[in-house]
Amino acid sequence: MSEPISTQGPTATPGPTTASGPAGPADLRARAAQLDAADALAGLRDRFSLPEGVVYLDGNSLGALPAAVADRTADVVTREWGELLIRSWDESAWWTAPERIGDKLAPLVGAAPGQVVVGDSTSVNLFKALVGAARLAQAARPGRTRMLVDAATFPTDGYIAASAARMTGLTVTPVDPSHAGDAMDADTAVVLLNHVDYRTGRLHDLAGLTAAARAAGAVVVWDLCHSAGALPVGLDEHGVDLAVGCTYKYLNGGPGAPAYLYIADRHQAAFDSPLPGWNGHAEPFAMNPGYVPADGARRGRVGTPDILSMLALESALDAWDGVCVEAVRAKSLALTDFFLACVAEYVPPGRVESVTPVRHAHRGSQVSLRTENAREVMAELIARGVVGDFRAPDVLRFGFTPLYVGFADAERAARTLGHIFG
Known part of the structure; x- marks a missing residue:
């Protein structure tokens, strides 16, 4: 209004x-x-x-x-890639960047270490989160059929939600976030909400709506694109299940910077990603034909990390030192x-x-x-x-x-x- x-x-x-x-x-x-x-x-x-x-x-x-990003990026290109070449996966710690940068970002969204992994786009991470949330909900409470989705959401979120719902047998129900708590019932499996509305700037009640979802037995996914880096989020404090967000807005990670996926520690062992890539395998270099997910948030990884933009983001996050x-x-x-x-x-x-x-x-x-x-x-x-x-x-x-x-x-x-x- x-x-x-x-x-x-x-x-x-x-x-x-x-x-x-x-x-x-x-x-x-x-x-x-x-x-x-x-x-x-x-x-x-x-x-x-x-x-x-x-x-x-x-x-x-x-x-x-x-x-500081320009010099850091130049060093990554000229020295780490240009001189060390493939050795940088180990010697420059490229391989562990998704979790390392996730831990660096985590305090800005109120998360303890080990719960945030960086990589892919927001859309890809949202797909992982929504399908993973549906599988968590269906395993815990079979028979639920509804996925509540912010009616004013950013269009891509709506597209991804519709696809995830088709894949998991759920039906999307649009909802006004201001009244989403009233819409959560015993048939609600998953709830997808935006912390801040991208068009109006309206901030929604993450704490209250997360508590309502938990009371209804639903799994909640929050999109933090327009709040992370601008205000306290409190993912752990408020018991959020899953969250996604981009890093190129208030976090200043650069155009096309990789997004992130938050998987609460209590859900990690059961989180079943719909994109089981080799980077999320427990033994990625064993090249086993069968998929065994890695422990922790690392199971949210899919393919080879986008190292240039990822390390630019790591440098960008230094701007938050002491803030x-x-x-x-x-x-x-x-x-x-x-x-x-x-x-x-x-x-x-x-x-x-x-x-x-x-x-x-x-x-x-x-x-x-x-x-x-x-x-x-x-x-x-x-x-x-x-x-x-x-x-x-x-x-x-x-x-x-x-x-x-x-x-x-x-x-x-x-x-x-x-x-x-x-």
């Missing part, structure tokens, strides 16, 4: 004012400067290579380049609050409408604004150095990555939007 922009919502930051009335551009710029000066995370921007003069608010589609996800979340909310306040001040009334929830408990790390001619408006913003993106038919999306986005960026983006409508 759309929510009109308000600077006086229950948790929104009140719009800046002066003694004589609402704030003007100078006041908002001054406030942005104050907030940036007080920002404990501001120095993290130096860990990224960003074009001069560009406000980059599309990290929810492709994260910025971490500064507290809770602090990132606090800054994200402050940034989006301030951006909404600036939009309300700069943009003429009635020209845009927020489809992103005002309440912090329901907001991810993006702001989506509905407007007429949205495609043309976004093209003009980009031409003026403010990079967001467009989603059909009428949505402007602005992603706020707290590691490198500041309050002056938010103010400039809103001011530029106001100039376009002015």
Whole structure:
């Protein structure tokens, strides 16, 4: 549901004012400067290579380049591949990269070591997770027939869910995540939900919906593409069964960076992947004709790891050294609050409408604004150095990555939007 922009919502930051009335551009710029000066995370921007003069608010589609990645990638290509050649599978630890990088990523999604494996795309990992979840559910409670799927999910998730359901004899039932708990019953085998809606930025209740699925005896799979790296997830804390996510958005792993699969420790021995590749075999180099899955999350591996992009991701994750996800979340909310306040001040009334929830408990790390001619408006913003993106038919999306986005960026983006409508 759309929510009109308000600077006086229950948790929104009140719009800046002066003694004589609402704030003007100078006041908002001054406030942005104050907030940036007080920002404990501001120095993290130096860990990224960003074009001069560009406000980059599309990290929810492709994260910025971490500064160390270029040199690390060059070393992988010239030395590890170019000089060591095949020896690097052992000497450069290429072979163990999927689990090693999984353990490095795990704290960002609230997982203990040994439960995350990196590799393949989100779509491939989702297929593994959904079929694996169905097999877990059917083994534990035979006869269940339904797979509940977020009705507003990213299209590929829906395509994969339909295929997984056909393969496992389940029927897909679309559900509004806000009411998914009410839809879970004794016939529900699997539940697939997005932590954050990709179009609106709405944050769904992972803890509550996971508990509801567990109470119903269903196996839950979460898509974390738009939440990992932007806010605390708490997979272990909340008893999530399976989860997938990409690494090229808020985790800044690069275009086409490998995704990840989380298999809770309690499910690993019984997890039956529908893609039993040689890399997930207990003895991959024995070349046995029969498949025996490896122990742990490693059974989620399929084929040869994509080493170049995987090691670029490993370097990119160094940008998180010493960073507290809770602090990132606090800054994200402050940034989006301030951006909404600036939009309300700069943009003429009635020209845009927020489809992103005002309440912090329901907001991810993006702001989506509905407007007429949205495609043309976004093209003009980009031409003026403010990079967001467009989603059909009428949505402007602005992603706020707290590691490198500041309050002056938010103010400039809103001011530029106001100039376009002015």
